[in-house]
Amino acid sequence: xxxxxxxxxxxxxxxxxxxxxxxxxxxxxxxxxxxxxxxxxxxxxxxxxxxxxxxxxxxxxxxxxxxxxxxxxxxxxxxxxxxxxxxxxxxxxxxxxxxxxxxxxxxxxxxxxxxxxxxxxxxxxxxxxxxxxxxxxxxxxxxxxxxxxxxxxxxxxxxxxxxxxxxxxxxxxxxxxxxxxxxxxxxxxxxxxxxxxxxxxxxxxxxxxxxxxxxxxxxxxxxxxxxxxxxxxxxxxxxxxxxxxxxxxxxxxxxxxxxxxxxxxxxxxxxxxxxxxxxxxxxxxxxxxxxxxxxxxxxxxxxxxxxxxxxxxxxxxxxxxxxxxxxxxxxxxxxxxxxxxxxxxxxxxxxxxxxxxxxxxxxxxxxxxxxxxxxxxxxxxxxxxxxxxxxxxxxxxxxxxxxxxxxxxxxxxxxxxxxxxxxxxxxxxxxxxxxxxxxxxxxxxxxxxxxxxxxxxxxxxxxxxxxxxxxxxx
Numbered sequence: 001x002x003x004x005x006x007x008x009x010x011x012x013x014x015x016x017x018x019x020x021x022x023x024x025x026x027x028x029x030x031x032x033x034x035x036x037x038x039x040x041x042x043x044x045x046x047x048x049x050x051x052x053x054x055x056x057x058x059x060x061x062x063x064x065x066x067x068x069x070x071x072x073x074x075x076x077x078x079x080x081x082x083x084x085x086x087x088x089x090x091x092x093x094x095x096x097x098x099x100x101x102x103x104x105x106x107x108x109x110x111x112x113x114x115x116x117x118x119x120x121x122x123x124x125x126x127x128x129x130x131x132x133x134x135x136x137x138x139x140x141x142x143x144x145x146x147x148x149x150x151x152x153x154x155x156x157x158x159x160x161x162x163x164x165x166x167x168x169x170x171x172x173x174x175x176x177x178x179x180x181x182x183x184x185x186x187x188x189x190x191x192x193x194x195x196x197x198x199x200x201x202x203x204x205x206x207x208x209x210x211x212x213x214x215x216x217x218x219x220x221x222x223x224x225x226x227x228x229x230x231x232x233x234x235x236x237x238x239x240x241x242x243x244x245x246x247x248x249x250x251x252x253x254x255x256x257x258x259x260x261x262x263x264x265x266x267x268x269x270x271x272x273x274x275x276x277x278x279x280x281x282x283x284x285x286x287x288x289x290x291x292x293x294x295x296x297x298x299x300x301x302x303x304x305x306x307x308x309x310x311x312x313x314x315x316x317x318x319x320x321x322x323x324x325x326x327x328x329x330x331x332x333x334x335x336x337x338x339x340x341x342x343x344x345x346x347x348x349x350x351x352x353x354x355x356x357x358x359x360x361x362x363x364x365x366x367x368x369x370x371x372x373x374x375x376x377x378x379x380x381x382x383x384x385x386x387x388x389x390x391x392x393x394x395x396x397x398x399x400x401x402x403x404x405x406x407x408x409x410x411x412x413x414x415x416x417x418x419x420x421x422x423x424x425x426x427x428x429x430x431x432x433x434x435x436x437x438x439x440x441x442x443x444x445x446x447x448x449x450x451x452x453x454x455x456x457x458x459x460x461x462x463x464x465x466x467x468x469x470x471x472x473x474x
Contacts, residue, residue, distance in 0.1 A: 002028040006037035008044075015066050016041060018091050019073040023081055025394050043069060050076040071121055083365050085398045088121030093391045094418060095400075099127070100134035129386055129402070136387040140415045142422035145438050145473065147202045149416050150232045152189070153428030154210035155181060155452050157247065169452060171215045181429070181452055182220060184459040186227050188427045191463045193231035196425075199474045204422070205240040205413040206232045213243055214250040222258045229262040240412050242266040248294040249286040256301050266411065269295055270309035274328035275321045278314050288328060295332050305409050308334040312371045313342030313396035318363055322371040330381040336405035337384065338414075339375040341368075341395040368397030379404040388414045423473065425466065429455040435469050444469055 003024045007016055013031060020029050020039075034040055042049040048069055049058045057076050062068035070089040078084070087095070102112045109131050116127035156171040156178065171178065196203065208228065214221060225243075233241055241264045245251050248269060259267065273279060274288045298306055310325055329337065363371070379385070384404040388411070391400050403414055416422040420443055426433040430450040436443050446469045448462045449455045455462065 002030050004030050004032045004037040004039070006034045006040045007031055008042050012043060012066070012069060015070055016073060019070055019077065019089065021393075022074070022085055022091070022398050023077045023083060025396075025398065041073065048072045052076075052080055055080055067119060074121055084369070085365075086123035086126050086369075087391070087398060087400070088116075088123070088126075090116075090120045090122055090126075091391075094389075095122075095126070095391065096130045096133040096137060096389050097419075099130035100138060103131070103134060103138075126400075129389065129400075133386050133389045133402075136385075136410065137415050137419055140410065140412055141419045142204070142416055142436075143438070144202075145423070145436070146200075147204045148196075148423040148425060149205045149207065149413050150192070150203055151413075151417075151424055151426040151428075151431055152185070152206070152208045152213075152228060153426065153431040154208070154213040154215065155429040155455075156215045157210065157212045169211075174452070177452055177456065178216060178220065180456045182216070182224055184456045185428050186224065187459055188463055189227050189231050192425055192427060192466070195467055195470065196232070199470075201474065203232055203236050203238050205242070205416065206238060207242045207244070207413040207417075209242075209244040210246070210428075212246040212250055214245045214247070214252075214255050218252055218254040218258075221255050225258050225262045233263055240266055242268070242411065242413060244268040244270070245294075246270045247284070247286065248290045249284075251294040251297070253297060253301075256298055256303070260301055260303075266305040266307065266409075267298060267303055268307040268309060269298065269334075270307075271325075271329075272309060272311045273314055273317065273321065274325040275317065278317055278321065281316055282314060292328075292332065295334075305335050307336040307338060307405075307411065308332070309338045309340060310375070311340045311342050312375060312399070313363055313368055317371075318367050319370040319374065322374045326374050326378040326381070329378060333382065335384075335409040336403065336411065337378065337382065338401065338403045339372075339378075340401045341372075341392070341397060341399040343392040343395045363396070365397055368399065372397070372399055375402075382406075384409075387411075388418055390418050423470075425470070433466055433469070435473050437473060444472070 003020060005016065005020060007013060010031070017029055038052060040051040043061065046061055047058055048061055050073065059072050067089070074089050099112055102115065112131055113124055113127040116122040116130070117124060156169050156174060206228065243259055243264050245267050251269065269291065271288065271291045272282070272284070274291065276287050279286065295306065308329060312322065384406050386402050387405050388403040389400055403411065405411065417424060420434060421436060421438065423436045424434045426448065429448060429452050431448045433446040434443050446466050449458060
């Protein structure tokens with residue numbers, strides 16, 4: 001189903017599209033002639049005019065033209081649809097940066113809340129979260145160009161989840177390329193080890209993600225972990241080594257012991273939900289009891305920094321399912337949680353089913369708001385606080401992804417990655433390195449090839465390209 005808009009000045013097409021996309025995130029938005037369009041938006045040097053059926057509204061144009069028209073369209077669509085979106089006209093993925101900038105400029109917290117409400121039409125609770133996150137991030141964000149983080153990506157998962165658009169290939173159907181992939185990845189690891197040591201660069205954090213790092217067998221996992229440890233952890237005095245175990249069905253006692261022996265001090269065990277029916281629907285091959293069992297196993301081995309991810313807005317879930325997930329996690333007592341809003345991404349089976357076939361029901365906006373409120377109750381129940389945040393396009397409910405942690409258990413890598421103030425050398429298929437030029441306040445990206453076979457056959461190109469880019473900084 002499409003939404004048709006007429007705009008007299010296409011110079012502002014992007015701004016108009018963004019606002020319509022908030023209220024109609026899963027609809028195709030087309031700009032047509034006045035005779036063909038449902039919504040008519042007129043802008044001149046003095047006024048704004050919005051028309052939809054019998055609804056007509058006019059307003060004077062302010063000096064800040066783009067924000068003025070954004071506020072006007074947002075307010076019109078709010079009146080027409082009755083939907084409430086608490087982030088207002090804020091569409092950027094890092095809203096806490098606005099709060100941090102204002103804090104550094106000397107604004108009080110009360111003044112910042114007012115700016116969020118007046119300039120961006122954002123709700124007070126969102127402004128306060130931004131302030132809290134900004135104050136936390138400022139304590140950790142990198143200020144030294146010689147400090148970097150390392151990201152290693154596993155390109156396999158046990159199965160591909162319904163909502164996933166990442167490079168995560170089901171491992172059962174790709175057994176023939178698992179060993180070649182690990183060999184190529186280790187080649188890249190060794191090359192970057194040499195580079196980092198040659199340039200005398202300090203490694204602050206190492207993050208092993210994916211995909212699912214633990215999807216390979218115990219022997220393969222140990223082989224790879226030993227290489228990572230030798231290259232980036234041993235004698236490096238790093239602050240944090242995270243392994244995103246992700247899927248409980250891939251976690252074994254041997255793998256947990258391997259992580260312990262390699263000085264991993266933070267792991268993620270990600271349920272996404274604690275409702276078995278939903279787990280089955282989204283393509284996960286584990287139950288909530290499996291999650292509890294593996295969590296207990298990790299605790300007994302001495303892992304005292306365990307993160308758990310959940311997703312709000314999964315198909316078939318509403319407020320009651322979120323209450324169940326909340327209660328189950330409070331009983332487990334993880335050290336941090338990351339609350340994700342469901343993002344309908346192109347390339348995921350969920351996007352195809354929803355957009356093309358209309359085969360999946362997504363919770364209404366009012367239900368989404370209740371579920372987010374329950375996630376805040378979860379954080380209160382665990383006595384954890386927000387420390388990093390980001391937003392994505394096509395998020396159900398136009399909400400946010402928010403990380404909560406106990407004091408001292410914040411994920412430093414997450415903060416550095418979101419704030420983009422630290423160089424991250426990323427290894428593996430589809431991994432994107434970011435080289436940060438702090439003095440110039442800019443970054444350059446180097447993406448590795450997404451296709452596994454291409455990555456394997458052209459890994460030398462990936463190594464040389466990364467070194468070439470890094471050499472412009474070091």
